[in-house]
Amino acid sequence: MEQKGRRLLLMPSPLQGHVTPMLQLAHTLHSNGFSITVIYTSSFTHPHLSSSYPNFTFLSISDALSELEASTSASDPVHLTRLLNVRCVEPLKQCLVTLLKNDDRVACFIADAALHFTQSVCDGFKLPRLVLRTGGASSFLVFASFPLLREKGYLPVQESQLEEPVVELPPLKVKDLPKIETRDPEAFYEFVVQFVDECKASSGVIWNSFEELESSALAKLRQLFSIPIYPIGPFHKHFPEGSTSSSLLTPDTSCISWLDTQEHNSVVYVSFGSIASITKAEFLEIAWGLANSMQPFLWVVRPGLIRGSEWLEPLPSRFMENLGGRGYIVKWAPQEQVLAHVAVGAFWTHNGWNSTLESICEGVPMICSPCFADQKVNAKYVSDVWRVGVKLENKLDREEIEKTIRKVMVGDEGKAIRDNVLDLKEKAKISLKEGGSSYSSLDGLVTDILSLKS
């Protein structure tokens, strides 16, 4: 096909779990011959990203957030995203006027699904818009079913119905439906409906997933949507480990030397991603559960993870010293490298989609503590559909934590889970090879982009 070297304009949502897959997608499309411009919003500048991706052009547009809005919004991603969908309309229009005047090679705009305002802006310029959905297809199907779920009385979720099955979306129960802490729950519902509608209005949706993992959800989405669906993931496996970095925080690589001293498959890696937070009481249950499990552990305690604490203040004095080197705590880990390390035997995760996929790709069994948004759906699939992990069902409790860690690290159930995840790891690998499902889908995406009319 002619005319590679055409330019793509990409706009990520400014949160870690969204920036990473967008830049990985950009990297893959750049390797396929496209020039890349990344448009980001002014409150979330990350100058080091431009040095990690020297071949990309980075452009900032104003988001007009006050310092207070930008800082509090990070703990309420729905509120943040709603503000961006309003405040960035005019700045994006101005940016596109200049960009399109100076470059006639722009093929299309690729936006994070959460930035739904970009559809009408692109329509105004007759610029085709593709969407990147950074979460999985199975959870997206749930979001796309929100009007139905409300009509049938599953939403808003009632405490008394938590154990009831959602018959329209097996195997989910009401307790697995997406939930989020936000100042206005109705706004979450409206936001979801809107971002799904604007996905349908786009020229196609790209997924960081692969056919063999989510075939059923992808098939249903193909029925519901009349636009192309491109599952081309896992994104981070399109190129060699370590060839790019899109971490917004600096990873503490000293944990790799510590992992080097541990036995194969012995370490529990614990991380709840970039947004989730816990109470001091939950933090202490986790600490004691890990200590009592007698397994070595590597724990990411991000500053801000514990509500009301700077960092590790709630930990009893000499807690780590008393473990005699059996535990290691960092503020931020090089997660892909950690999961790929032979010493890691399980990942205790909040089931953000990136973490879930990264664990599958390294064949690491999961312990699931989902917090919000798509995470509960992801955790249900991990435990009940793919059977590559177990859920910590009740509130965080040290005895249950200890029992669950044992279940995954030793015993027959743990062995079965490990076999299943290794099987999925292999399927992910095959999907990216020539002739594989993601490989072919990426081929289709590149061809389709080149034939889009702007």
Ligand code: UDX
């Ligand atoms: C958010 C939502 O929570 C998630 O549900 C949604 O699917 C994507 O956006 P987040 O909570 O940060 O993301 O979780 P996740 O999707 O797992 O992304 C976290 C990313 O940060 C991963 O790519 C992970 O590798 C990286 N990470 C995490 C590190 O590099 N180091 C760490 O110490 C922890």
